[in-house]
Each structure stands twice: as structure tokens, then as C-alpha cells.
Amino acid sequence: MSVMTPPRSAARPGRASGPREKFSDWANAHRKWLFAAPAMLFVGILIVFPLAWTLYLSLTDSQGSVRAATEFIGFQNYIDVLTDTERFWPAVGRTLAFTGVALAFEVVLGMGIALLLWRPFRGEKWVRVAILLPLVATPVAVGMMWRLIFDPNIGFANQLLGMVGIPAQPWLSGQDTALGTTIFMDIWQWTPMVVLILLAGLTSLSDEPDEAARVDGANAFQRFFYITLPLMMPTVIVAILLRGIDALKTFDILYATKGKGGGSFHEVETLNVYAYGLSFDYNQYGVSSAVLILFFMIIIGTMWLLTMRKKAVTK
Amino acid sequence: MKRRSIVKYAAVAAAMSLGLTACSGGGGGSDDAKQAGTVRVTLANHVWTEGIKAAIPEFEQSSGLKVELTQLGEDQLSDQYNVKLNAGSDEIDVMMYRPLQEGKAFAKNGYLADLTSNVSSDSNWDWKDYQEGPVKATTVDGKVVGVPIITEREVLYYRKDLLQAAGLQVPKTMEELEAAAKAIKESSPDTAGFVARTGKSAAVTQFSSFLYSFGGDFTDSSGKSAVNSDAAKKAYAFYGGLIKNYGPANVSTDMSWPEAMAIFTQGKAAFYTEADSLYKNATDPAKSKVADNVGFAALPAGPAGSKPYNIPSWALGVNQNTSNQDNAWKFIQWATSKERTLAAQKAGVPGPRASVWANSEGTSTYPKDLAAAIATSAENGVGHDRPEVVTVGKAREIVGEPIVASITGADASAAADSAHEAFQKFLDGEK
Numbered sequence: 001m002s003v004m005t006p007p008r009s010a011a012r013p014g015r016a017s018g019p020r021e022k023f024s025d026w027a028n029a030h031r032k033w034l035f036a037a038p039a040m041l042f043v044g045i046l047i048v049f050p051l052a053w054t055l056y057l058s059l060t061d062s063q064g065s066v067r068a069a070t071e072f073i074g075f076q077n078y079i080d081v082l083t084d085t086e087r088f089w090p091a092v093g094r095t096l097a098f099t100g101v102a103l104a105f106e107v108v109l110g111m112g113i114a115l116l117l118w119r120p121f122r123g124e125k126w127v128r129v130a131i132l133l134p135l136v137a138t139p140v141a142v143g144m145m146w147r148l149i150f151d152p153n154i155g156f157a158n159q160l161l162g163m164v165g166i167p168a169q170p171w172l173s174g175q176d177t178a179l180g181t182t183i184f185m186d187i188w189q190w191t192p193m194v195v196l197i198l199l200a201g202l203t204s205l206s207d208e209p210d211e212a213a214r215v216d217g218a219n220a221f222q223r224f225f226y227i228t229l230p231l232m233m234p235t236v237i238v239a240i241l242l243r244g245i246d247a248l249k250t251f252d253i254l255y256a257t258k259g260k261g262g263g264s265f266h267e268v269e270t271l272n273v274y275a276y277g278l279s280f281d282y283n284q285y286g287v288s289s290a291v292l293i294l295f296f297m298i299i300i301g302t303m304w305l306l307t308m309r310k311k312a313v314t315k
Numbered sequence: 316m317k318r319r320s321i322v323k324y325a326a327v328a329a330a331m332s333l334g335l336t337a338c339s340g341g342g343g344g345s346d347d348a349k350q351a352g353t354v355r356v357t358l359a360n361h362v363w364t365e366g367i368k369a370a371i372p373e374f375e376q377s378s379g380l381k382v383e384l385t386q387l388g389e390d391q392l393s394d395q396y397n398v399k400l401n402a403g404s405d406e407i408d409v410m411m412y413r414p415l416q417e418g419k420a421f422a423k424n425g426y427l428a429d430l431t432s433n434v435s436s437d438s439n440w441d442w443k444d445y446q447e448g449p450v451k452a453t454t455v456d457g458k459v460v461g462v463p464i465i466t467e468r469e470v471l472y473y474r475k476d477l478l479q480a481a482g483l484q485v486p487k488t489m490e491e492l493e494a495a496a497k498a499i500k501e502s503s504p505d506t507a508g509f510v511a512r513t514g515k516s517a518a519v520t521q522f523s524s525f526l527y528s529f530g531g532d533f534t535d536s537s538g539k540s541a542v543n544s545d546a547a548k549k550a551y552a553f554y555g556g557l558i559k560n561y562g563p564a565n566v567s568t569d570m571s572w573p574e575a576m577a578i579f580t581q582g583k584a585a586f587y588t589e590a591d592s593l594y595k596n597a598t599d600p601a602k603s604k605v606a607d608n609v610g611f612a613a614l615p616a617g618p619a620g621s622k623p624y625n626i627p628s629w630a631l632g633v634n635q636n637t638s639n640q641d642n643a644w645k646f647i648q649w650a651t652s653k654e655r656t657l658a659a660q661k662a663g664v665p666g667p668r669a670s671v672w673a674n675s676e677g678t679s680t681y682p683k684d685l686a687a688a689i690a691t692s693a694e695n696g697v698g699h700d701r702p703e704v705v706t707v708g709k710a711r712e713i714v715g716e717p718i719v720a721s722i723t724g725a726d727a728s729a730a731a732d733s734a735h736e737a738f739q740k741f742l743d744g745e746k
Contacts (some may be wrong), residue, residue, distance in 0.1 A: 064705070065424035066401050152565035154581060173567030175723075260390075261712060264515035264568040264719045280397055281708035283420065 058289035066285055077290035095270040099247040102186045106243060110194030118202045135192040143256025146185050172257055178267040185253050194239050201235030237310040248299055271295045345405035345637040354642040355383045356409040359392045363465050363664045367650055374649045380642055400426040405636045408643035414452040414461055414630045419705045422455035428633040431459045433644050440648055448698040449627035449667040462651045463627035463667035468692035469524040469614055472587040472597055476608040485612050492615045496561035499585040508561030510575050510584035513722055515715035517571035520700040521588055522718050523624050526550040528617030533702040533714055540742055542714050543735035548728045555721020568719050580604060591689055595663045611685035613692055625696025627667055705745055713738045
């Protein structure tokens, strides 16, 4: 990198200074900005601008068309949304329930499967490929597939239950069972990702502490809870962080299985589905933006909590 | 690496970031399209679209224009319009839209160009040939903003074989329909007596005919909510009751037409009320297990008679923001000509022109009983199948609530009262 040391132009008197050289000198002096510029431009156009625009919209009564005249109404949208116990708060509850339950199952199952796959065995390759299949399927196709399987009248799930004498279940079409069914679908699809992350963590662990514990006579249970798990904690938190943010934002499978509004009783309407309905079905861009900003804050908050936790663990 | 190369790198980086922004600009504006003689057409997935797509080369040859076609599912189409028209895009010239769902909102937002002078300019093309109802639906504040292409009425689909086996006549009244549905369900518990859409929003259009036939409507003559009138309450209870009592076991409350149609075509229901324009799904042996046994009849009469909706479900409009409006109109003029409308009608798409219905060729491909049912429905039909408001999506959810309540066995009358309150609040907010 020594060749990159900038020749300070001011320190080089007597050199011909045409416009080209001048620009060249200027570029040299500011090259850290120049090199970062494309990335900054990218972030600015695709992240900062939309966010700022959403924030602005959330403070207006924009509806119908975003180009129509709007009035600045301060925090009225936020007040309306935060006092809405019919759609907003239930949606918050569903979002958290969906994420919490799905995540708990995914991490526990993911850890179990990762431990099984950790040590080499025959046919390992095939098992790994099979486990990763749900991950590579597109969510909308997954939604359609499960919708067929869970159809209350002609679906495979109820036929299977019928064979063992259990009465047919409403699954996705039931007011009380729909959310649980979508959580199941999420677990089915995303546990493999958690497995992948945890497996990567497991393979990087060194064998010594485990061997030492073995020599000391610790059983498998003790070795897992007192050796492996504490060592794996940072990885587990990374998995929770990645999957948690993703799960909070789930939209595709919910929309593919229940459509706009999350069903006739809004039974799977999470914040994301609600905001989509507000902007694309009701064209209430102001209210929708307020919901999205609040949603964004929830995600940032969760992320911050988890990062704090991770720091504490790594220390 | 000397400073020269740093300049070079910076130049490449700058070019790349410019390239990125250029890419996001996309396909070019309407001026380019006009110059190149291109017309950009956005259509929904529909039998009508398939016919038009096959005939486009014919148009390209005769007009010398090139057609760029984008074809999308119904919901994706809506989303696409929401995004592009909101941004004032001039990348769309001709747009297929739903006059009753989006027409008012689009017109209010200024998305649709005024076609009033276009439609009256060509007497051969003949705007007067269009039926009154559809024309009304594509005219906003005295301006024609769209040309209807597909019309729909609600008719009764039924299973000839099941009725014959049970010794039942085709029901002519709502009471007879209920009695027949009950008889079928009782004689064979695996077969539903009746099926129809159940989703809160999806069911509203098919419920509307029941509402009118019971003597109600979504709003009264002064534009106030009327969804808790006695007639409306009876209609809610009747429609929901049919599905609850004689519908499929474990009935879902999310069904739109694909799900309800599937139950009927799988042979699991005897009666089904649905839009006539979807009849091919039931009579095409490739899609229906009961294709040979499907019969059609006009909607049974309620206390106020048989009053199905008779509406234009789709129309073609021109984007207000495009400078390519002349070419867009040329496309519409061709796609909605008498010949093309007749061709579409023969392919199973009920047209909005009176001439195709007067022409015996126009109904030659339809099952006889369906053609008869359509003729009756066109006569006494009502021109809307959902609340006539700007934010139709929200209104449908509100007035659909009692349908779902009634299907799930909750108190339909109480649900109608609370829907009335919410709907009136909604209507006040729209003013």
C-alpha cells in the first residue's frame, strides 16, 4: 500500500498545474470520500431517502394518491394508530406471537438437528441436502403448497387425520388455528437456516473442552449444557438476530395463504400485512407510513436488545 | 498506482453509480414510445386477454404500431397501478382496470384520460352500441374515462344429475333454492347443498344480488348506509345461512371464486351462485369433473324479485400522464371493435355491446340455458355489485363483515348494525 501514499500537491511546487492535474490533486486529497461515494449514494438513494419520505408521509394526511395535495397533521396518525385497538394492537400481538413462537421452535429444533449433523456419518451429504430443501423453495410456492395440503375439504392433512380417526381440522381457514398453522409453515421453512448457522458455529468449536469434560466423566447432557451451549451462545444469538428480524417482517407466506387483510377475521394480520393493506388496498398512505415507522422502531428495538445481549455474552 | 490511476478509478466508480441510477430509470418515457410507434398495454390475466394476445399481430400489421404487452394477475395489476400511477409514470399507455373497484379512485386521482371526444368520433366503431349499465360505470362526472370490455351477471350454477336424482326442479325463488339445498344436503351428507364465496371482501359482490333481490342495497337514495335495513338483515341471514346450514363441512371463510368454484367442479356441491363470465371453468372437462352435468339458471327471485347485478367487470382506459394517447386510443378502438367483441364473446367472454347479444352468432357457443339466464339478468339487473365509493377495498371489508358473521353462526342482525355504524362513518369520511 505504500505506493498509495498521496503525494501532497501543496508540497510539490513548480509542477505544471493544468485543470487535469488540479482535479487529480483534488481527487487524491479526497480519495476516501471518492471511493466511498458510490456506496454512500446507494445507501442514500435506496435507504435514507425512502425512510425520510415515509417519515414525512406519516406526518401528513396523504391518501388516494401520493401526488394529491396533503396537509401536515403532526402526530395525529400516530395517535390514531396507537389508540386503535381493533387492528393495530392485535396486529402487534400477532407479529410478536408469530416471531416468538416460530423463533423458539426454530432455535431448539435447529440446535437439535445441528447436533445430529455435527459428527460425520454415512449418507451425511444426502441428509444435509434434504434438510436444506425447504430453504431454497420460494415462499409463495411454499404458501400455495401448504394451502393445498391444509385445505379443509380436499386437503391431504385432513385425509391423513381421517385415516387415524381424528376429525378434520380447519387449519388455515379456522379463526383460532390459522396463525398457528402459518407459524408451523414458517418453522418448516426456516429451521434449516438456523441449522446452517448453528452447524457453522459447531464446526468451529475446538474439541479440547469437550474431551476434557469427557475425561472428567461428564455425561452428554452435562457436556451440552455446560460446555457446548455456553461456547455456542454468540452463534445462537446471531441466529436469533438474523431469523428474528426476518420473522418479524414475514409477509409472503401470510399473503399467499390468507390474502389481503390476513383473512376474514384478520386472523393472521401482522404489522407488515396490515401496513400493506393500508397502503395498497385503502390507499391511506399517511396512516400506513405511521404504522411502518412504528414497526421499524419495534424492529430496531429488538435488534438493539439482542445486540446488547450478544455483547454481554461475548464478554 | 499513481494519481492518474486514482482518477481512473474514481471515474469508473462515478460511471457505475450513474449507471445504477440510469438503470432504475427503466424503459423510457412516453415520448420515446410515441416516436417509435409503440403502444404499451397492461392487461389482467383473463380469457379476454388470451384472445386479444393472439390477435395482436393482426393489429400490428394493420396499424403499423408495435404493441408492448404486460400481463399480470388481478392483485398484482392493482399493485402495479398503485405504484406506477402514483408516481405519475408515463410508462403505461393502455390500462385494463375494474371500473367498479378502482374507477372512482382512479378518476379522482386524475389517472384516467378523458375519452369523451374519442368515443363519439367514430360512428363505425359505434359507442351507442354499448349497453347503458356498463357505460354508466365507465363515465365519471359526465366524462367517459373507459371503454367496457367484459360484463358479468350473477347466475345460478347447478348440478343437473343431482337435481334429477333427488326429483327436484330448478329453483325459481330463494325459498325453493333453500328447500332444494336442504334436500340435497340431507340425502347425501357428503355433498353440499349450496356453495358460494365466503371471504369477507370477496363475497360482497356475489352477496349483492341477494341483497337487491331481498329489496335492499348498500346505500339508500340519499347516499346513507343501508346495510342494517330489514331487507339487508334478511339477505345477510339468508346468504350466510345457506352456507352455514347446507354448505360444505368445515367451510373456510376465506373463499373467493377459485376456492368456491373448485368445490363445485370437484362435484362437492349442488348449487353455486357466481358470475356468469366464469362459466367455462365449470363446463370445460379439463377443469371440471362435472362438466357434462352443469346447468345454469337466472338468480332465484327473492321478495323483491330476481335482481342480479349486471356490471362491466373490466374496461380499458388511457393513462392521463402519457403523451402517447393517440396510439393508445387506436389500440382500444381495435380491441373493442364489433368484430373483436364478437370474437371474444364467442370465446366465452360476455361482451358489453348490444349488437353481439342481438346476433345469434354471439350466443351460439354458450350453453342454451346460460344464454337465457344472461338475457333475463341483463333485463332486470342492477348496475353495481359493490358499494359505489372511492375506497372500495375498505368499504367491501366493512359491508362484508355481517356475511362472515352469518356464515359462522354469529348474530347477523347485530353484525349488520355494527357494520351500518362503521359504514356510515366511512361514507362521512369520504365526503
